[in-house]
Amino acid sequence: MGNVARFILRRRGAHGSGKGWHWTDIFTWVWLIGGLIIMFGPAVWLMFSSLKTPAALAEFPPSILPYVTSQATVEGYDKPLMLYDAKMPDGSTRVLAEVRRIGLVAQMVDPKAPGDIVKVNINDRSPVRIMSFATNNYTEPFVHFDFLRYLWNSVFVTVVATVITLVVNSMAAFALSKYEFKGRSVAMLVILATLMVPLSVIMVPLYSIISTLGLFNSLWGVILPTVATPTGVFILRQYMLTIPDELLDAARMDKASEWQIYWRIVLPLTAPALAVLAIFSVVWRWNDFLWPLIVLSRRELYTLQVGLSIYSGELNVQWHFILAMTVVTMIPVVLVFIFLQRFITTGIAGTGLK
Amino acid sequence: MTTPSLSSLIMAPINAVMRIIDAPLRRLQKATGIGGMAAFFLAPNMLIFGIFVLLPLVINFVYSMTGGTAFFLSERDFIGGAQYSRLFECQNYLDPMSCQEDAFWTAVGNTFWFVVLQVSLMILTALITALILNRELAARSFWRAVFFFPVLLSPVVVGLIWKWILQRQGLLNFGLYQFGMDPYTWLTDRDWTFAATIGVSIWAHMGFYALIILAGLQAIPKxxxxxxxxxxxRPARVFWRITLPLLAPNLLVVVVLALIKSVQVFDEIYVLTGGGPGTSTLFLTQYIYETGFASALRNPGLAAAASILMGTVLVVLTLIQLGIGKRGENKGKR
Amino acid sequence: MGEIKLTDVKKSFGALAVLKDIDLHIKDGEFVVFVGPSGCGKSTLLRTIAGLEKVSGGEIQIDGKRVNEVTAADRGLAMVFQSYALYPHMSVRQNLAFGLENSNMPKAEITERINEAARMLEIEAYMDRRPGQLSGGQRQRVAIGRAIVRRPTAFLLDEPLSNLDAELRVSTRAELAALHGRLGSTMIYVTHDQVEAMTLAHRIVVMRAGQIEQVGTPLELYNEPANRFVAGFIGAPHMNFLKADVVEVSGELASLSVAGGYRVQVRLGQAKLNSGQKVTVGVRPQHLVVSNDPLSPSVKVRLVEALGSETVIHGDIAGEKMLAVLPGQQRLNAGDEVRFDLTTPPLHVFDDNGFRLLTYAGQLT
Structure with a gap:
């Protein structure tokens, strides 16, 4: 244990002068702990909130965990009644159900003996709170709203766009890394130039092209403009340049066609870079917002991101559903983050691309 | 024989398809030679690039010189530079409200201040974070992950998370309440909302830049x-005389990259504030989007003109970045 | 089956001519080695024969058929690459099978051929491993195996031993020679190592700057190098070259002044020398013998490398460098003066342009 503690609390002071905490050690830990709270806190708060009932969400001050006032169905009363811990005049505490409240006095009954009405000053009672997870926040949007549809649309866009991205970009990267041909540098330059052209610059004409092609209000209209990513071509090309040309020559001597060389030799050897691009592509396409927002105007075609933003923009925001669906939208990315974080961070550090 | 693995089961049909594709491609290769195959491999990408990037880029200029609300070019009238002059028509160039397109100039002003504040604060925090992560820390990859986490979140999720926190019954007001302060409706206050957009976008993107700076720090020879x-x-002197100068090229690239992204700010802010209250958080991309698509008085030509102006800024920034990158490369060669 | 004929073969990359008018006739079953310094075009020549590079001019024939337009896959040749170029993601077995599968060979025959090659090369033990799990020597065998299973008309080997350590290189060299003996197919072998060339080749093709300098058996090249370049390239350590003047020509004999005035006499044979002509005299380090004759030229010893079985002397003679390999162990130190006899060893005389004019066998032989 001692060693572990010493390792975790290793600090400049211990390294330098031998004892004491240097101010930078304190600053480091304040920054790290503060970062932990600020970076993770909001998402955690969102997850807790998404499990609360609308009533619990409306409470102020809010509780952190999803507590609700406990209710009981009492014989003789149609509606469920709220349960309270009531202090009796003799000093004991009983669990009573509130029937109605008149001024400062609450009329209450014992759920086990609903006959007698007990009058209690409202200051002498406090609600019985139990933890309750409002799981219908999650089920209802899927059942009664279109969120299952949105989820499917998002999955479809993400998977199809990623597969096409991998195929199309790896083919281009293969051509640009393994062949000498006229216009190769021109092609490289064109691809490089498109790095400078973000969607926000070309959205108006792009929209008209999509409409002309009949892809407006089609998931393909969302997918196609995104698949020829210059980033993808660059990542893959850099990697393919490290595959020795002799390997390709060997395959040619082995009677392999160029297509076989691409498919059976180069692609398998590019697997690490393809994995990085696949992860990026999944995150990009899952998170895409502005372009689907422009292309998709029919409700049944919305992706999760568009659906969420439209629902949250409505006048009467049903926060309990929105929060739950936000969590659903977040889940794939969080999974990617947990399992592939190291992949992504080294990928970014290596290429400087997001 | 070994039992077939899962991957071989998945690959078997794909391999079969590839074999079928191979036969006509071999004939193509025979006919066109290896050079023809290069074109074949490049074609799909170039086609998609051409249709969805290059073509729009070109017709954007045409768009910006036409008027009307129709989207099909054939139905639009040529009006020359009228859209541009409309954007630049102001009675008093110091007062955006006196311009004909006051929303455009509001968006330009908002975007300018947003970019200046967001980039400077974000790079500062990213630098501090990177310096801290570069120390001898236990579980460094965990801490790196902590700061990186929001980067992967979708802008919509980011917007909604913070909208939920900043609303009246939100976590922020709860915190203030704990300290005996009054709750406040943050997202109805112009200044606080603007500040919130900066804070939220720093929260969402800082980890990415911290990671790149960290890579730069780790590239400095031990x-x-x-x-x-x-x-x-002394440590302070080490920082000023060794770390910072050696990090400078990396830092410059990061700054320009952040500028490029920051100018295009849209998604998370649109979800968080919708550009409001009023036009206090209306940024350029939202202006282009709304002028082009959403507003009742949509004017695609005007949106195209505005997007070209924004594109010009981005091209300049990108060229600066490429210039820095080239210089860095040359330095590396020497 | 395996006769390769090159006529006027040219290859240039842009303006740079890499191969200039190569004429070469390789007979069936012959083991031919292309040797030369790096950048001489020997690898390019091999790749042009393979079909991996297109010729810019001239003609390549295999078994009498022009193959200029035939792709690498259809020339029926197999190649062993310097880096072995084994497919890293395939097992040894799959590596061997890949080329056979591509020519749609029946499964049973593929298995049979692979097993046969595996037996021959003793690689059966690691047929299911990937190349990354093999040692350099094992990879080398697999690379050869991949060529053997194809049963090619000719084998092309591009510096196949250069990635092995010295000891392994010697043993693999012997195995390669044995393999050639067993298969009896044509082999074209590229190397920059003249020892490999000397030990393996039936015929050596010495190349420089895109041209063939000389073609011949190893001993022809050693004994009668066509020019200074071949003389210097074949044999290790390389031949000594000393500037000389023809002092006098009389009948069959010519008298040369070497190394600052020392006189040697050579027999002319069919060669012609003119009095006053400037020439270069070449003598192999192994042929030098220490002389006690005070008239013999004196060499100042700079460095002595005692190798046990022989001693290598680096010295200076009249401002020129001189190498000598003396048998056994010699009592010599740096700074000593030693005299070598130049009248007994075989001498080669080259003209201004480096062409060999004559070889005088000397008195010893």
């Missing part, structure tokens, strides 16, 4: 620090 230690250099 022996330089050891040499400095042998010379008895």
């Amino acid at each position: 022996d330089l620090y050891e040499a400095a230690e042998m010379d008895g250099t």
